[in-house]
Amino acid sequence: MTTTIPDETTSVGTATVPRPEYPRPDRDRSERWLSLNGAWGFEADGAPERITVPFAWETAASGVGRTWLEQATYRRRIEVPASWSGARVVLCFGAVHHHAVVEVNGIRVGEHRGGYEYFEFDITDALRASADRRTDEASSAGDEIAVAVHAPADKREIPHGKQRSIPRDDYDGVSFTPTSGIWQSVWLEARGRTYAQSVAMRGDSLDGFDVRVVLDGDHPAGAEVEVELDGAEERIRLVADPEGVAEGRIPIAAPHLWSPEDPHLYRLRVRTGDDLVTVTGGLRRIEARGEELHLNGERLYVRGVLDQGYWPETGLTAPTVDDLLGDVAWAAELGYNLVRKHLKFEEPLWLAEADRAGMLVWAEPACPSRYSPASAAAFEAQLEGMVERDGNHPSIVIWGLYNEEWGLDWDIPGSPARAEAARHAYDRLRALDDSRLIVENSGWSHVKTDLLDWHYYEPDLGEWARAVGALASGEQETFPVRLGPDFVVDKSLYGSDDTPRTGIPLINSEYGEGFTSLERIWHLRWETQELRRHDRYAGYVYTEFADVEHEAAGLLTTDRRLKDGAGLVPRDVNAETVIVIDLVPRAAGADIVPPDAETTVDVHISHHGTDAVRGTVVGAWLAAYAPLPAEAPHAGAESAEVQAVPFRLSDAVSIAVPTHPAPGRFGLWFVDGAGTVRARAYLDAAEVESANRRGARPGEFPGHAQPGWTRG
Template identity: 55%
Template sequence: MTPRAEYPRPHFDRSHTWSSLNGDWDFRADADQHWDRTISVPFAWETPASGIEAHWLPVAWYRRRITVPAGWAGQRIVLHFGAVHHEATVWVNGTEVARHVGGYTPFEADITDALREGEQEILVRVSSPADKREIAHGKQRSIPRDDFDGVCFTPSSGIWQSVWLEARPATHVAALKLRPAEGLDGIEVEARVEGPAPATLRLTVRGHGTTVEIPVSDGAAPQADGDAGHAAPQADGGVARAVPQARGRVVRTVLQIAEPRLWSPEDPHLYHVDAELVSADGTDRVAGYTGLRRIEVSGEDLYLNGQRLFVRGVLDQGYWPRTGITAPDDAALRRDLELAAAAGYNLVRKHLKLEDPRFVHHADTLGMLLWAEPAATGRFSAESVAAFEAQIAPMTERDGNSPAIVIWGLYNEEWGLDWDIPGDPAKQEAAARAYDLLKALDPTRPAVENSGWAHVKTDLLDWHYYDESAASWGRTIAALLNGDQDDFPVPLGPDYVVRKKLTGSPSQPLRGLPNLNSEYGTGFTSVQRGWQLRWQTQEMRRHDRLAGYVYTEMYDIEHESAGLLDFERRPKDLAGVDPAHVNATTTLVLDVVPVAPGRDLLSETGRVTVPVRISHHGTDSVSGHLHTAWSPVFGPAPARAGTAGERAEAKPFLLGAPAEVHAELPDGWTSGRLHIALVSDDGIVLARSAVDVDTHIAPVIGDDPQARP
């Protein structure tokens, strides 16, 4: 059975004429004399799934013999690689056809002129240096080690995304860029045509009655820029002609849509675009798609299609137990998104990795928002900056059609900038230049130039804040969002804490941009992590000024046990905390500073009064009565909402006024979990939270005196 047999490039689809080359390839290390091993492509050679499990192998070779389908005669044959870490040289029948540097970006080679009669031989040499500090490598471990080695994982070397053949005419569609029109009533199309022959391009929006026929310049005399051509659907269903804007072989037009249906997480509607190019070289057909949606920054708020957006995100690093940075199958990519949605998240931040394009595709179809970013380098040098920047254009070209991607990330916590943006103008310039490069390619999405620390040029003011103390967490979050302070503590070692500023340059404003805490989450056990998830998240929901958060992280990876799920994507014991309740559109904010897991609130008598507020990020106001019920400490929410109490309400994106809950431990209980639910007038549970009450008021180990009520 061929591994990863699905078509690998859904945003630029030529699947009617392709052949997968995944599966068994001959394999040998550089020093070996014989091809005596077999590797399963596309799994990195360190992984069990590859069949090799070789570690710190600097150079290796792949070989495969193939036969080109007879039906492809007369066309150009193109060999595609989704991603190869890190440097690849490719020969076909002894002729070098490609050389590519960069472990996360795709490349291709027209191999037609190297083909012979009968069987063909493909040979690939891959170099994957142990010292990765000046190359883009994300979370792969390096020797010598990176400064961030403690959060790095097993390297993933060699071919780690799909390999395939395609057939196309000599004159063909080389790229198809699709973006929503300004009024969200059409699709802006930019088609790049390559090849020797004059051609006619015909575009169709599938299933919506819009057809456009576009004559393409032969490229002999590039035209001056002008207004883009527009084509509207004809009432009689006929063909509308457009006068395109062209420069060389690039053609632009707008496909108008009479009754547009917008893409959103609630309705992830996609518009498919078929492109057919007819020339003397033959007919080329490709397909792409996009969604009609707009992501905007307006002051300190984010808006999606004109409606306020609160980001409820989770970090996903894209690793699997036996397959490394390659998903074991296509279903695993989709499953990770479904697990995030089930936990209440509306956005996934794919961390320091250009993920498999099919992950982006599944997000598009499921309606999961994405924060996408390239792989990090490990030290600052001219070479490492160039390696990092080389990923930006391929990233935006490959994934830019996706409606799910609403945020582009770039550098992360000054990785590859030696953790010193504030102290070095050259590093400030590198971060700002990365931002400018990206925004020149895609001005439609907000971009973050250095996630978490020391911003110099950004559309979002995000920060990474970790704190084991619930009391100091609440105080610091409030101070950051109230404007009382512009820095926060960052532990860089067991006894080494620095204060990181939000900005690393006087030109970067501290106000007037959306604030996001884009990494948080603490606790050494799963019980502690569940506790911190509940209380830390509710403290952020207390502040209307916040534009969102990204929890770290969805699942464990190797030695890193920070996930809500284990590495196999199985649920962990979160002591009765349901992430879906924590991350719901409507949730409860309790005016309690908790003491410790299992002892949120101390009461000698067992009687408690808890002020409760509603945080609501929907489009309409919500209201209902607060209901209470008891269970043992760490117990899950009961099926029934319990005893009704005071009424509470909230308007969208405004924290509600407090309503009090009064309760007493059942007779004979010395501790218990008080479940609090907001129930609508028609009996629907709108939000849930809980507080653990303990009558033993003696301090516990690690108790923060300031946390005691």
Template identity: 50%
Template sequence: MNTPRPEYPRPHFDRSDRWLNLNGEWEFARTPDTFDETIVVPFPWEHPDSGVVAHWLPTAWYRRRIERPAEWAGERTILHFGAVHHQATVWVNGALAVEHVGGYLPFEADITELLDGGAGELVVRVDAPTDKRFIPHGKQRSMPRDDYDGCAFTPSSGIWQSVWLEPRPASYISRLDLRPTAALDGIEITLTGPSPVRIEIPGVVVREYAEWPGAVTVPIAEPRLWSPDDPQLYDVVVTAGEDVVRGYTGLRKVEWHGNNLTVNGVPTYVRGVLDQGFWPSGGHAAPTDEALRRDLELARAAGFNLVRKHIKLEDPRWLYWADRLGMLVWAEPPSTGRFSAPAVAAFEEAAAGMVARDGNHPSIVIWGGYNEEWGLDWDVPGDVAKQDAVRRVYRIIRDADPSRPIVDNSGWAHVETDLVDWHYYDESAASWAAVVDRLVNTPDGSFPVRLGPDFVVDKAIAAPGFDAADKIQLNGEYGAGSTSVERGWHLRWQTQELRRHPRNAGYIYTELYDIEHETVGIYTYDRRTKDLGGVVPSDVHAETVLIVDLAPAAPGSDLVVPAQIPAEPAAAPSADQPVIVVPVRVSHHGRDPLLGTLHWSLGDVGGSVPVDAKPFVVTDPIDIVLDPAIGRLLLWATDASGAVVARTAVDISNN
């Protein structure tokens, strides 16, 4: 068979000149010493791509032969695992090589002395407890169930990221941190490894150090900044002693000014989408590198500029493509399910590991901690110990990387945070608009949250003792509707309400694609386009959008007019019939003002008016006056060149 996932798995710490991919067919056993099955690595044993499809299997064994290339004989041989859920014990030729706990972070072992003539038998035991409530596991289903079981999915147990061998010298580079300088005119390089050190930014600069001081700043003349519009990356080649590692980063600064995220000082409204990192045939494991890239391209095609990778540390190749494509990322660790001291410690280890593994990626602009008090028994406001846990993970991330804003507990009950976000789901367009207006524009930070089919509680943005009034605020999750048509309708109307309020810094729509029983995505689980009732997501999430000032009634009947009106509008207004007035505002998030035209059409009748929209300022309403009629009112805006920059519609009916 062709080797699955053949690409080098660690692009941010690259020794790909010499490596040996161990992906492919391994022997597999459900009981010790009974290797009567074959599994395809790196796919979880519950999912079809593995060739096994074993459910609620708590322990399994992997086995294969390995052989070091002859040219590596004078160096150390290192065995790498990208991620194994949840606990791995590794033997080479019967001798223990390494033990690792935690299903989302990489680990390695120097197996040089365990090989026999450069070869050996590699055995991996994996323990994947069915009761996952006290370990980081995100949306993997647990038994007994998590409190959030209704939105959990088939687990992803075993080896689910690449396994490989690579050589390295006895003295080697163990750490390479790359960060842009505050002035964005160079790269701060922190390195742990031997001397002497040679640093090359190809085509830019070479620096040499007889004794490495631990950290240096390498200036870049005429720097080209990384941004979503121009994702410029700088390669960094480090030679330390006899070891060579390649990394990369981008020059960009993430700050919050006023009510907005800024990238390199440019205001950037967050148009984000939730991505949970599941695939139909592989669960947590993407079938190909192209699939990782394709998800980011689909998000951009739908109009999003940020992806919130939800409670999962994703394959580093996904972050590589986000860096290359210029997609902003909100990264967060996998959640636990219940509160205990060991569970909190494991979650904190995952959070610290997230920053250590992924901090070089310029695409990451927000770090997340907890999500909706998961793993905290939904009781942060009432328990000081749980408040301390939220505060502690915020500080762990901040101390490791003060250059990015952090969300301490996404959704509600914030304790110590840079960003205040709130999750609100509502099936009523009218009450959605009212609650959003109150949350954004008043001191009242309370709102109803449905934690179960018949369990609704009032939550507050801030936990006791935390003042959220001066913090930047954005929506962290939203969405409504049970059918594709309803989803599209709510997508259009709810998103326009978020755009109505300049104080709101952005949003995260739930979600990019369906997963198993959860059919609320813009795309299907196999990433096909959905019929959303005529709603085009890229129009909804565009840089410029049209806000219609009315409370819509229902899909297909946004505006209901009397039953006796004609099916087609008259060519000219009638003196004896009342007119319909549709107020329209413009929300524009470009760098420059929009000096253009607002157009409308209903049947054969239409018109246009000039538009002057300032960046990040919602315009006053422009009244579209119509002779009464039913049908779809089309609204669009063009810029000075005549290019269409915004579209929406209003369905007018008489029932």
């Protein structure tokens, strides 16, 4: 097979390079770098001879569009800039699924297993000698890079997250098109002869950064390292040990903490001889104090959304940097203060934007789907790279590990080996990073965790309200989970009798129901308010941010358009202050029957600000499904005064609901003493049509509706 190998001119200039931006603003070497995104030669049976990097070969954007291709080789020629003479040249890969073997000019420079982690190879010694290259123009030969990739169709024992597998795995119903080959940016960097291969900066002391620099290159042992605070006088000088590791602490005289309200970032300039890298981080501390979460010593309530990070034409890779960063802005617009980035190491650019925007992040690796000692080892093998790449981001406050016992065969309670795999993963991650909270198995069956989180999908809102209350009180420990079309299991929060029942923050990290946009927005309103009703909960994570392929559970469509909310503004549901209504609604679009006589409804205020707030609840009828005005009406029903204390559900107050025999929307506004609207909610009044069952025949469709499928 003869393949035309693109040279560097194919991908020079932003007009022809996809994703041309520098990929690592958090570890900045952008003064001397070269993007290798763009056209590469592609060798695979029955596939086109060219592919566009950095898009997976399954995607339309790659130009290949092949699913279940298992082997391929990428090739391209490069010309290292003459200005890099004397530098060490490092070849960087954002991510390649799953096993990559890299050669330069026929010399094997390294290999990497694991489809989600960043990796790099120093290729200086494999490049053609500088004397063999022209210094004023591109060489006719240049240097050739070859990347041979193996992406097995059978992914069950390798970390693959939401990628579909053949044979299918246990959670195939909630899996998507695979992501194979190079699926994040590829680039070259010029570095010093001895250089900082990695820099860890931890600011959880709140008054300075603990710094650890790992050196590589010519003479790492004993090398001097200077670390200075960009734009300030603080600096330290370190000397690397015999292993090439330099550690120290740079104190900050007047600390400026990072928080969602004030996401202040520091930049550290790390210099070793002729090498310079600028690293970004923040001063912040996340901790569990009993059943409460605290950020920088202040109480934190998580209002989160689950985001799987897929796009219609490009899969796990964002089509443009604007699309990628726009997702952070969308999450904030929807009222969320945290994104649970699900089973995927998202690009450092996205994490850097979360840092800048003050968006909290729950980050987690991909899981395998079947347990074996080998699969557990492969799962843990990701953790060091995860912490090394992403550990400097102050936005990441929670590390997740396994999800819903995936890779543990749904059987932590029944298998000591599987339970030990979860515990061991926790211990391994804790040894790598002691500055964040860790969840060892998200969803249920906890054996060693900093958060008791649970996933629950329940279509009956009355049952949802009952279960949420019983789980909060401790009266109930189990809940039904649909693991397959005909497989419903009662799962427990606890994987063993030794797991503490109290003293750990309790959080729902997946919920949501409904098939239509109207049903989903209805469940969002009522399910979220029930979580806010119970003070024991430390937060929630809604499923989900955007649709993915067949999974239409998002607040946004796959191309990031807000779905019809029938007048609902999601940020009202996810606000710091919300109205909680004492009512079990009847149906989507018809919370109550249109009242033919005046009645009352009891409401509470859930407030998560720093100070108490007083006010009244004002109510008024609007046209059916009309958007709520920002301001409360001057003429309307009004409750007695209510005081909302932070993190305590207020006492109930009653508000009159005037007669309104026609369909309508009864708006509710919580207005403080200064006349400011602090929260909005509503009740829809409409007829509920009886279900049509005329087509049923005796003996057909036995049984009843089951709880919704887990979308974990």
